[in-house]
Amino acid sequence: MSTSSSHPSDEPPIRDQVQSYIYDLQERIVTALEAIPSPSSSALPLKFNKREWTREEGGGGIAYTTSPTPASYSTETSAVGWMEKGAVNVSMIHGMLSPPAIKQMSTEHAALRDEELSKAPLPFFAGGISIILHPRNPHVPSVHANYRYMEITSPSSSSSTTATSSDPKSPPPQQQPLTWWFGFITDLTPTYAHTPHFTHFHKTLKSTLDAHSPILYPAFKKSCDDYFWIEHRKEHRGVGGVRVDNFGEGPHAYFPDEGKEGSEWKRPRTKEGLFKMLKDVGDAFLPSYIPILTDLALSPSPTLGLSTLATPWTPQQKRWQLIRRGRSIEFTLVYERGTKFGLAAKGVNVENVLASMPEAAGWEYCSELGNDWEGEDEEKISEEGKMVRILKGKPMAWAE
Template sequence: MASSRPCLRVKGNQSLRDALRCQKPMRPQHASIRQYATPGPAKPRPYESKPKSQPLVGIRSQSSPAPATSPSSPTPKASTDTKPKAGTVVAPYWRISIGIILCGSIIYSMFTEPLQLESASIAERDTLSKRESGITPSSPMRLRMESLIKAQQQEIVAALERLDPSHRFRIDTWTRPNGGGGISCVLQEAKVFEKAGVNTSIVYGTLPRPAIAKMRVNHKALDPDVESLEFFAAGLSCVLHPQNPNAPTVHFNYRYFETMDDQGNCNAWWFGGGTDLTPSYLYDEDAIHFHRTIKEACDKHDRGYYARFKKWCDKYFYIPHRGESRGIGGIFFDDLDVEEKDQEELFSFTKDCLTAFLPSYLPIIQKRKDMPFTEREKEWQQLRRGRYVEFNLVHDRGTSFGLNTPGARVESILMSLPLTARWMYMHDPDKGSREERLLKVLKQPVEWVC
């Protein structure tokens, strides 16, 4: 005959057995709940010792005989009080059933309804791609350009620290709330350089409709009917202001810009950049070396590039209110897109121009950094730096774009300004002096190489 055994899941749980039987008061751990049900002092426990085990309702074996009832035992009277006693669980089976249904519904919805997650931004997807796959020749151009400028930044900073070991660059890494960031490397008051900066900048953002309409003048691929467009911009900028007035200031900037759809697919792109030399005292051999090195980089891609971009540079780095150029030029180009050449060719051209910087400038600074100079020559250098500040703050489009970009890092944008500058009222150089010769060249650009 089958034995009558309670369910093993509740056999050792006295509280659960009492609840299922709906006969016993709640165990002491529920005393706090009982106080809410029966205001006033707590009642004493109905029993002091552990109650005898009784079979759970509904588990008696069908073959087991029903417990005998003594004829002399009085028949228990049904209670007329329908209000449940304090401390008892009301309708336990209904509560358990409702709980099971509710939990089941929640679990079912978790597995059958798709989770509504916010889609990752283009910047987040690019970060994940770099972390998982690295950057390869098949990566999007924006990631390849970012990799190029960061590698060149490290190489240039290392070369300049070898040239001027008296100080180390201060390196600041920063991020943008909407994606991107940059690395600013700045050197101040060193032996060779009064101020030097080599900065990378990566920007993810959104172009509003007015900005799109303005850019369509040079880029017809932009959709004129959209309200906004996601964009990416990456660039490497460098400005070096030497201590010695005989050593020239130099600047370069190479950048890449693209617009994208919501999935990160590029729909318009272009390259820009250039480099120029700004001496306080003109040495013809320095100017020739600088321009020749740049021309060689241009000629590898197009024999017409140097003359075309040199003229563009002379026109761009011009201070209208002074009637003179900022320096003796170099090259400048912008908005080079598919109408110019294919993307790979223009990327290669930009890379060659960038890697030509150190060969174009290091021989010059090494030759001039230790030359003797006078206080008068230092004063002239400060006046020329004043012209540099005027152009950068009034006319430079890169400075304007940076300062008007939401979340812009002003310190990095104004890194290009010299540490010191000077303005004198109605200053004119002496006739026949080296200072006057420089001004003549600045007012009438020279063709340094053919």
């Protein structure tokens, strides 16, 4: 099976289309977040800072991040805005992939298994957007997402891939790929078990993926649930979402029967089809998350006429939020593959790699919060315990 895909002469290569789409998505997300009204008339409006960067080895990107704000147990937002820390960062890099990295990737990509290919570096292009939002209010869940594309090209074009550009948006050199794939993650990390949030989030993702194939959401949800497991805590990081990597035209581990004799392919396989899926999932980010913040129907205090973003909180609830953030940090530093890859990659901006870290987090030795999660009478379990019960239990079918 060929790993290349032709494109109409009047259309640019997929990597150029990916680059254009990703930068457009970044602008749309930043604009939408900045347009969300502050929960208090005296609160500071949300404003992202824009920073362009270049990578000496090839490529660059644009980072939108929020400014540092005072972190405290305060229940007031009059002096600060609703976002404690946020980042919407794009990376478009190209260069040479080392033989050890090629060998590692060959387990997922048959086109890289030629022994001759593993003897010298190969040109690559990797582009994507990473989003992480940590709202100040403990009732509002944090959200994380990234959408990406990668291709590895033939060594005959290596001389053209090492050139760098001072413009982060400049297109990379054009070559014929040996192999290519898409990937994405979108997941929700709540502090409290406001289940309408979880249902809305998952239903939005499911309906988006169902438009491409009904087999996608169940497989991608399971992958996300399995991935965000904190083994040393025996709990999930959050309530999951969808996740897939190395998704191209060939067989994939999520769908072991596809491509075999007598079986049919039941999901997108072409670059165009998979790129359309990536765009649809990326476009679903805002409708999956913004209503959680602003829609009264999804608020934990609708009788008060308050959105989730405007719902008041207590010092204990803020304390619990910081403990939960500590668990997220444990996952990121111990298990998260993207963080490990980023910290090990040459020429990558460490600040961008660690942009997902919350501004404030907490660790308490044997904290009493949430320890009643195993109680037999669920009505007597604390709100913190109810969240722990979900995180330690079997992943739930939130979209059903």
